[in-house]
Amino acid sequence: MEGIIVVLAATALSIWTVYGTVLLANIVSYKPKEKKEHPVSVIVCAHNELANLKRLIPLLLAQEHPHFEIILVDDRSDDGTYDYLLGAQTKQLKFVRVDQVHDHINAKKFALTMGIKAATHDVVLLIDADCTPASPQWISEMSGAFNEQTAYVLGVAPYEQRAGFLGNFIQFETQWTAMNYIGFALAGNPYMGVGRNMAYRKSSFLEQKGFNKIQHITGGDDDLLINDRASKNNTQIVLGAQSLTYSIPKTTWGDYIDQKIRHWSVGKHYRLKDKILLGLQNLSSLVFWLALLILAIQTDNYLIPAGLLIFRMVFVVILVNSTSKKFGYRMNIWLVPVMDIMHVGYASIFGTIALFTKKVRWKK
Incomplete structure (x- = not known):
């Protein structure tokens, strides 16, 4: 069973890394026309x-x-x-x-x-x-x-x-x-x-x-x-x-969550290919963290989950730092690993709520 969880975590991390690599490569290679x-x-x-x-x-x-x-x-x-x-x-x-x-x-x-x-x-x-x-x-x-x-x-x-x-x-x-x-x-x-x-x-x-x-x-x-x-x-x-x-x-937090639910609620109207593209990206992150949590609880060998975790943390710092500099501003990089973990749960919960939200408004 533990071997299956390891494969699941590694597969999810690999999919997420492919996404990140594509985004990073395109953004850092951008040259103004x-x-x-x-x-x-x-x-x-x-x-x-x-x-x-x-x-x-x-x-x-x-x-x-x-x-x-x-x-x-x-x-x-x-x-x-x-x-x-x-x-x-x-x-x-x-x-x-x-x-x-x-x-x-x-x-x-x-x-x-x-x-x-x-x-x-x-x-x-x-x-x-x-x-x-x-x-x-x-x-x-x-x-x-x-x-x-x-x-x-x-x-x-x-x-x-x-x-x-x-x-x-x-x-x-x-x-x-x-x-x-x-x-x-x-x-x-x-x-x-x-x-x-x-x-x-x-x-x-x-x-x-x-x-x-x-x-x-x-x-x-x-x-x-x-x-x-x-x-x-x-x-x-x-x-x-x-x-x-x-x-x-x-x-x-209340105002911010309301704002994000309003923004995310329109995602259900995206083209099918974009819903699949973004859905797979988010799913790979969620599966990775859930699998890693299970490994941390069940395994006696912490080298594997620790290795997967370190790889993810290092990559996400490189990804966010490099792209934000290309955009023209700097992020507080030391908080990025914590934000990455929180963002997955946040997006999963409130993104799901947004999918079923029918009544949202701009302003009264």
């Missing part, structure tokens, strides 16, 4: 985000890009956002007011659609109200990746570093997500992006009828759009410190 200049419409949707907008708007206006506009979509705010935007409005900064929820389409997707329709330029670049661009070159970095074939450009959006275990775990989980979607996109299989740092063509969005196929689903305005329409030939990746946007992390 020559950038071209495009006029850009930056779109921000906000619902009661006045404090965040006061921080974000000056940073957007300070972008060192020769030709861009900012479109703020005020989605039913009642915190003074409307009056603030009235006073801030300029030729470069425009705003669109959404006054009501529509039954036929999710509120966030409707707000985004209104912003995209109001855009003057074909390249639209998205950022959330609670985010900040990492540099004045953000617009140029992201928009410069477009060429004649490009319809979608995916960037990385880490969370601001916060002290404490939750802050470190959020950073690790976000890094793991980015490592997956960036690595697989570079391998020719873009399956998702994050709406707080991605760009696409207005013309492509409208030609394919916007969010029509997913308009009833809460969430998915970013990852489901990419999952349905992005391909090896029409998608570009941008990496580097100047192309990042940083988000404000949740401060309580």
Whole structure:
């Protein structure tokens, strides 16, 4: 029996290592392409985000890009956002007011659609109200990746570093997500992006009828759009410190878990091949840790489980450290082994809950 468990643990670890090797190889070998200049419409949707907008708007206006506009979509705010935007409005900064929820389409997707329709330029670049661009070159970095074939450009959006275990775990989980979607996109299989740092063509969005196929689903305005329409030939990746946007992390476990359940709940709408691809990756991690736990309890020879454990720990540190540096920031590497163990259980429990969650919402 012990021999079977050893084989099971080793097999699961081997599968997981193959995934990690593919992701690592694609990300560390990334080289930026020559950038071209495009006029850009930056779109921000906000619902009661006045404090965040006061921080974000000056940073957007300070972008060192020769030709861009900012479109703020005020989605039913009642915190003074409307009056603030009235006073801030300029030729470069425009705003669109959404006054009501529509039954036929999710509120966030409707707000985004209104912003995209109001855009003057074909390249639209998205950022959330609670985010900040990492540099004045953000617009140029992201928009410069477009060429004649490009319809979608995916960037990385880490969370601001916060002290404490939750802050470190959020950073690790976000890094793991980015490592997956960036690595697989570079391998020719873009399956998702994050709406707080991605760009696409207005013309492509409208030609394919916007969010029509997913308009009833809460969430998915970013990852489901990419999952349905992005391909090896029409998608570009941008990496580097100047192309990042940083988000404000949740401060309580309850808020963070609610956020992740909302994000993960759209995964059941992914293409079958992507559900299999990601499912096998997660399953291999879960099986490895369960098998290792059984070995630790039953075996008299701890060299084998210790060897498997050390290999996993060393590899995950190399993987996270190397890819985060390529993305343009540093992780607290000393916590990575602990985060890896916790992440498997966390993703297994709440990912399962998300699969059976029917009612999620963006904001009231």
